[in-house]
Amino acid sequence: MKTKILSIVTILxxxxxxxxxxxxxxxxxxxxxxxxxxxxxxxxxxxxxxxVLVVENHKLPRVTATLSIDNPPxxxxxxxxxxxxxxxxxxxxxxxxxxxxxxxEVDFLxxxxxxxxxxxxxxxxxxxxxxxLGLMADAAFNPVFEQGxxxxxxxxxxxxxxxxxxxxxxxxxxxxxxxxxxxxxxYGEFTSEETLKxxxxxxxxxxxxxxxxxxxxxxxxxGDVNFKEVKTQVESLFGNWAKGNLVAQTxxxxxxxxxxxxxxxxxxxxxxxxxxxxNAVDLKMGDKDYYAALxxxxxxxxxxxGRLYKNLREDKGYTYGAYSGIGDDRxxxxxxxxxxxxxxxxxxxxxxxMKEINKLRYKKATQExxxxxxxxxxxxxxxxxxxxxxxxxxxxxxxxxxxxxDYYKNYLKNINAVTLEDVQNAAxxxxxxxxxxxxxxxxxxxxxxxxxxxxxxxxxYFDANGNPTTKPEMTKAIPAGVTKATVINxxxxxxxxxxxxxxxxxxxxxxxxxxxxxxxxxxxxxxPTNSSTAISMGGNVMQKVLVNKNAVTMNGQPLPPxxxxxxxxxxxxxxxxxxxxxxxxxxxxxTGIENINGSEVYVITQKGKMVTITSYYDAKTGLKIxxxxxxxxxxxxxxQEATFSDYKDFGGVKFATKKTGSMAGQKLNxxxxxxxxxxxxxxxxxx
Numbered sequence: 001m002k003t004k005i006l007s008i009v010t011i012l013x014x015x016x017x018x019x020x021x022x023x024x025x026x027x028x029x030x031x032x033x034x035x036x037x038x039x040x041x042x043x044x045x046x047x048x049x050x051x052v053l054v055v056e057n058h059k060l061p062r063v064t065a066t067l068s069i070d071n072p073p074x075x076x077x078x079x080x081x082x083x084x085x086x087x088x089x090x091x092x093x094x095x096x097x098x099x100x101x102x103x104x105e106v107d108f109l110x111x112x113x114x115x116x117x118x119x120x121x122x123x124x125x126x127x128x129x130x131x132x133l134g135l136m137a138d139a140a141f142n143p144v145f146e147q148g149x150x151x152x153x154x155x156x157x158x159x160x161x162x163x164x165x166x167x168x169x170x171x172x173x174x175x176x177x178x179x180x181x182x183x184x185x186x187y188g189e190f191t192s193e194e195t196l197k198x199x200x201x202x203x204x205x206x207x208x209x210x211x212x213x214x215x216x217x218x219x220x221x222x223g224d225v226n227f228k229e230v231k232t233q234v235e236s237l238f239g240n241w242a243k244g245n246l247v248a249q250t251x252x253x254x255x256x257x258x259x260x261x262x263x264x265x266x267x268x269x270x271x272x273x274x275x276x277x278x279n280a281v282d283l284k285m286g287d288k289d290y291y292a293a294l295x296x297x298x299x300x301x302x303x304x305x306g307r308l309y310k311n312l313r314e315d316k317g318y319t320y321g322a323y324s325g326i327g328d329d330r331x332x333x334x335x336x337x338x339x340x341x342x343x344x345x346x347x348x349x350x351x352x353x354m355k356e357i358n359k360l361r362y363k364k365a366t367q368e369x370x371x372x373x374x375x376x377x378x379x380x381x382x383x384x385x386x387x388x389x390x391x392x393x394x395x396x397x398x399x400x401x402x403x404x405x406d407y408y409k410n411y412l413k414n415i416n417a418v419t420l421e422d423v424q425n426a427a428x429x430x431x432x433x434x435x436x437x438x439x440x441x442x443x444x445x446x447x448x449x450x451x452x453x454x455x456x457x458x459x460x461y462f463d464a465n466g467n468p469t470t471k472p473e474m475t476k477a478i479p480a481g482v483t484k485a486t487v488i489n490x491x492x493x494x495x496x497x498x499x500x501x502x503x504x505x506x507x508x509x510x511x512x513x514x515x516x517x518x519x520x521x522x523x524x525x526x527x528p529t530n531s532s533t534a535i536s537m538g539g540n541v542m543q544k545v546l547v548n549k550n551a552v553t554m555n556g557q558p559l560p561p562x563x564x565x566x567x568x569x570x571x572x573x574x575x576x577x578x579x580x581x582x583x584x585x586x587x588x589x590x591t592g593i594e595n596i597n598g599s600e601v602y603v604i605t606q607k608g609k610m611v612t613i614t615s616y617y618d619a620k621t622g623l624k625i626x627x628x629x630x631x632x633x634x635x636x637x638x639x640q641e642a643t644f645s646d647y648k649d650f651g652g653v654k655f656a657t658k659k660t661g662s663m664a665g666q667k668l669n670x671x672x673x674x675x676x677x678x679x680x681x682x683x684x685x686x687x
Contacts, residue, residue, distance in 0.1 A: 038408055039391040042227050048243040050214040052234055053395050055222045057388040063129040063223030069118040070216045070400055072249040073186035073331055081157060081191035082199045083117040086207050088153040090115035095142040105135060118211060126224035130233055137237040150201045161193050168267045171464045172274035172441035175265050178466035179437055180278050180334050185252050187332055213244045218396060222388045254280040254332045256435040262459045263437050266444040266472040268595045271641055273346040273442030276338040277353055279432035285328050285401045291414045292422035293430050297326045298373035299365050300356060301337050305372055307356045312339055318349045326430060335430050342639055343446035347454035350438055358433040364420045377415050444472040476593045484590040487602045488579045490622035496653040504576040506681035511659055511670035526576050530686040546686055569608030582606060601625060623647055650675035
């Protein structure tokens with residue numbers, strides 16, 4: 001944990017550490033075939049159609065009950081979001097028990113009860129289970145739909161939409177679904193502020209009355225119960241649940257593009273790109289090539305052994321992880337390969353991802369890759385098969401997917417029967433590198449220039465709601481009279497006066513944050529010719545970096561010769577404030593205007609051989625709001641970003657009291673504990 005919190009220099013040192021590797025030249029000898037004891041739940045069906053599965057397990061005195069209503073997907077059109085409001089309103093008491101008393105009883109019994117628009121779940125100690133199951137049934141079948149609770153749920157939902165308005169990942173996911181399935185498909189539509197405001201309390205009631213039916217519902221009970229006793233309880237609690245007409249749905253056909261295309265969503269605030277290669281698939285659990293598709297996906301993107309991970313992370317260093325997945329939904333599914341990548345390598349990551357997808361389609365995998373993939377599925381199956389919830393889930397899958405009764409008994413045999421030819425055929429069929437949507441959500445100004453040079457595909461543009469739009473503006477003219485000097489001097493004036501800041505003899509800041517229970521303190525001391533940064537944890541200095549015009553040392557040790565250029569670059573950042581060094585450095589330039597969270601900012605970049613610093617200054621206030629340090633070493637890059645806010649006066653100079661940064665892939669929030677100018681710094685600090 002501690003090494004993750006050290007500075008960017010430490011991260012670079014760690015990146016060169018040689019790790020011990022497993023000798024993969026020798027294939028391990030196979031062990032004996034595992035013996036599988038697949039249990040079978042006891043079942044019964046009520047007259048109203050509710051199917052009940054019970055798995056007795058007396059190892060622990062706990063019971064879980066899950067009610068699932070197996071309705072086909074529904075489209076809600078201009079009232080999308082009504083189902084989420086229904087989920088929020090269910091479980092807020094019942095007609096027989098007010099909400100406050102209901103919650104009190106659940107807490108008193110030490111139980112957990114939750115609801116959603118097509119189901120419910122309850123868990124408790126076995127001695128309280130009859131009472132808890134009764135509470136769940138009462139709230140499910142006698143819901144209270146009151147205007148006050150509706151208004152509360154509506155406000156929470158609207159607040160959630162507003163909070164995600166600039167969330168790059170959230171927007172990427174919804175546009176990916178909209179483009180893959182179509183906005184008129186249940187899997188492609190999404191809740192917006194407009195659709196949510198169309199929903200009334202009566203709409204929530206109508207949806208409940210239409211969909212909460214037992215005809216195609218399942219109740220799964222797992223744990224320390226007696227089958228005969230629990231059957232009597234279920235018949236009493238659920239027997240009067242009235243069945244009704246099932247909801248008929250005609251789903252639109254999901255189509256892939258005729259040829260691979262790039263669909264780009266511009267997010268000016270994106271600090272990295274969300275890259276996804278997606279195509280729709282028609283894959284069911286009962287298909288003959290189902291197992292081959294699973295293994296093909298495992299070889300391509302199933303974790304650390306997958307080709308995507310090895311290429312994009314381990315070899316290229318483009319991302320912290322790259323994965324793929326393939327669905328087996330009864331109604332519509334997709335194959336998706338994805339990664340979050342740095343802006344500057346978005347085009348390269350796309351090329352490498354497509355290369356790996358097509359390579360698996362047109363060239364057989366190795367026997368070793370297939371063996372590793374099989375071992376993963378076999379191991380997972382063997383580990384899970386003895387768990388009571390697995391027994392129940394398998395039985396439920398057989399019912400809902402209309403599988404043969406011996407489906408899971410033959411699972412290992414079917415996995416082992418897959419050949420290299422089967423894997424390639426499945427990849428050809430389901431990984432449509434020739435008919436995919438490459439959906440990229442990122443910052444157009446940073447990404448599109450290289451993407452247009454690299455891509456052999458047509459680029460389409462969409463907004464954050466998945467609507468077609470035009471190519472985003474790539475540049476904006478810098479107003480006449482605005483220069484590097486005017487931007488920097490405006491910043492210096494904003495924090496205390498340009499002449500005053502330039503004349504300071506020293507500055508000191510102490511920021512404090514926490515991660516995983518550890519308190520981290522960052523103390524920075526600066527003079528015109530020296531800087532010292534110390535990272536402490538629990539009062540102990542874990543790392544100290546000193547910079548002067550001649551050298552950079554870390555914990556008393558100079559940087560290795562291969563980092564000589566880094567020392568030179570860092571020497572150019574000296575000064576009581578880094579902006580003072582910017583003024584006198586011809587390598588520092590005003591490079592453009594951008595928009596961050598709705599505000600125009602001037603971008604100033606100091607480009608070195610190994611270290612590039614990009615700073616962003618609010619055009620109106622002059623204050624620095626963001627800084628990005630990019631380290632380039634050995635062909636690999638590392639970004640470290642910090643944002644600044646809530647400036648306050650310390651000794652006549654304003655400092656950002658809130659600082660959010662990232663180190664080793666972890667987001668850290670810091671609060672300024674102390675700041676001083678012209679005091680608290682001595683020559684001893686730089687020795």
